[in-house]
Amino acid sequence: MNHSSKPTQNPEAAADEDPLxxxxxxxxxxxxxxxQAVLSAAAxxxxxxxxxxxxxxxxxxxxxxSKPTLYYYVKNKEEILLGCVRQGLQLMLDGIExxxxxxxxxxxxxxxxxxxxxxxVTQDFGMCLIRVGDEQISKPxxxxxxxxxxxxxxxxxxxxxxxxxxxSLAPCDPKMTAFVIGGALSWIGRWYQPGGEYxxxxxxxxxxxxxxxxxxxx
Amino acid sequence: MNHSSKPTQNPEAAADEDPLxxxxxxxxxxxxxxxQAVLSAAAxxxxxxxxxxxxxxxxxxxxxxSKPTLYYYVKNKEEILLGCVRQGLQLMLDGIExxxxxxxxxxxxxxxxxxxxxxxVTQDFGMCLIRVGDEQISKPxxxxxxxxxxxxxxxxxxxxxxxxxxxSLAPCDPKMTAFVIGGALSWIGRWYQPGGEYxxxxxxxxxxxxxxxxxxxx
Numbered sequence: 001m002n003h004s005s006k007p008t009q010n011p012e013a014a015a016d017e018d019p020l021x022x023x024x025x026x027x028x029x030x031x032x033x034x035x036q037a038v039l040s041a042a043a044x045x046x047x048x049x050x051x052x053x054x055x056x057x058x059x060x061x062x063x064x065x066s067k068p069t070l071y072y073y074v075k076n077k078e079e080i081l082l083g084c085v086r087q088g089l090q091l092m093l094d095g096i097e098x099x100x101x102x103x104x105x106x107x108x109x110x111x112x113x114x115x116x117x118x119x120x121v122t123q124d125f126g127m128c129l130i131r132v133g134d135e136q137i138s139k140p141x142x143x144x145x146x147x148x149x150x151x152x153x154x155x156x157x158x159x160x161x162x163x164x165x166x167x168s169l170a171p172c173d174p175k176m177t178a179f180v181i182g183g184a185l186s187w188i189g190r191w192y193q194p195g196g197e198y199x200x201x202x203x204x205x206x207x208x209x210x211x212x213x214x215x216x217x218x
Numbered sequence: 219m220n221h222s223s224k225p226t227q228n229p230e231a232a233a234d235e236d237p238l239x240x241x242x243x244x245x246x247x248x249x250x251x252x253x254q255a256v257l258s259a260a261a262x263x264x265x266x267x268x269x270x271x272x273x274x275x276x277x278x279x280x281x282x283x284s285k286p287t288l289y290y291y292v293k294n295k296e297e298i299l300l301g302c303v304r305q306g307l308q309l310m311l312d313g314i315e316x317x318x319x320x321x322x323x324x325x326x327x328x329x330x331x332x333x334x335x336x337x338x339v340t341q342d343f344g345m346c347l348i349r350v351g352d353e354q355i356s357k358p359x360x361x362x363x364x365x366x367x368x369x370x371x372x373x374x375x376x377x378x379x380x381x382x383x384x385x386s387l388a389p390c391d392p393k394m395t396a397f398v399i400g401g402a403l404s405w406i407g408r409w410y411q412p413g414g415e416y417x418x419x420x421x422x423x424x425x426x427x428x429x430x431x432x433x434x435x436x
Contacts, residue, residue: 050353052270107434133349135268160433170435176416176424177433183405184398184429191397198394206394211402214432215378215395216325217388 088129106162130189306347324380339407348407
């Protein structure tokens with residue numbers, strides 16, 4: 001990646017000059033909120049155009065700020081992608097944790113986790129997690145992301161195994177079944193068009209019904 | 219993309235100098251076989267490292283030929299990717315056509331098409347189709363690829379609708395059901411490790427069983 005256009009001036013001073021996002025009297029909270037806005041705009045652009053076709057200039061333009069302002073919140077495009085993917089994964093982890101704390105049977109919890117997963121991949125950060133491969137991210141960070149993905153996958157496998165044990169699910173190889181569930185739900189992030197023919201709720205409902213009940217007539 | 223390292227000399231003459239792949243007395247058939255070898259090596263590298271992390275030098279090195287030799291068969295990296303993805307799609311189309319010509323019920327044909335799809339995404343070109351997004355491909359070519367993908371998707375929808383009609387499949391929205399089937403099967407190309415724990419046949423068998431029968435106990 002070429003970052004030769006990085007500003008040489010003090011980025012904070014540059015941000016200071018931006019009438020839209022003045023950097024003066026920035027509390028940590030305000031700064032974080034703006035960093036979030038950068039990540040959101042970037043995720044949308046990555047999803048629309050692809051990671052490589054999106055420049056920092058595009059992200060700045062989408063936010064209506066200058067590129068030097070951007071550098072006050074993020075270091076480079078890889079850091080932005082990492083932030084987007086981390087948030088997508090964190091949303092999943094939080095959703096799974098919430099589904100589990102609701103209690104109920106393994107089937108109840110699995111269904112709730114599937115709903116969470118299907119919903120998140122239709123949103124900016126979740127879609128980014130699916131659409132942009134992690135080959136763009138350098139090795140140590142990639143390893144961290146893969147650990148989180150493995151933890152999510154493990155949770156699905158555990159619930160499938162428990163479901164088989166409680167007698168609600170068909171006997172299966174939980175690892176393979178979790179791959180099928182994760183694959184079908186992840187793919188939503190590849191084909192889903194926000195504002196299109198189906199609402200995220202309809203997509204989730206259809207996908208869950210097909211995965212749980214199967215394609216064959218019962 | 220930077221192609222400044224393109225050779226200025228006559229590529230055929232350069233290829234001529236390559237002791238491994240002499241260009242003399244090249245029949246069209248021999249040339250096509252070598253172009254195929256370039257595409258195969260490239261697909262493997264794209265799948266292993268990602269499209270952007272793979273250089274023409276890497277592809278030449280994998281084949282044990284010089285970069286000028288490569289230019290005798292392909293113009294640039296985008297053309298290589300396009301060739302790989304086209305082949306992946308063509309394998310799918312041929313497999314679907316063969317499954318259909320076998321005849322049988324809509325369920326028989328759907329099952330055969332699912333098997334074809336699952337097998338192809340574990341192979342180099344099919345995996346490349348799944349792992350490398352088509353954002354890397356320029357617009358007119360991308361439109362062609364999307365037309366072929368839509369034709370494949372349409373075939374799945376048609377078979378699902380026929381299956382519902384013949385009473386073998388559960389009543390459903392064929393479009394959404396085709397997305398679930400295509401998604402779960404496509405995802406195999408993202409996680410499958412050649413030479414790993416499961417053979418391609420085992421993967422296909424597990425995935426088909428889960429999709430057809432469903433996760434819930436019948």
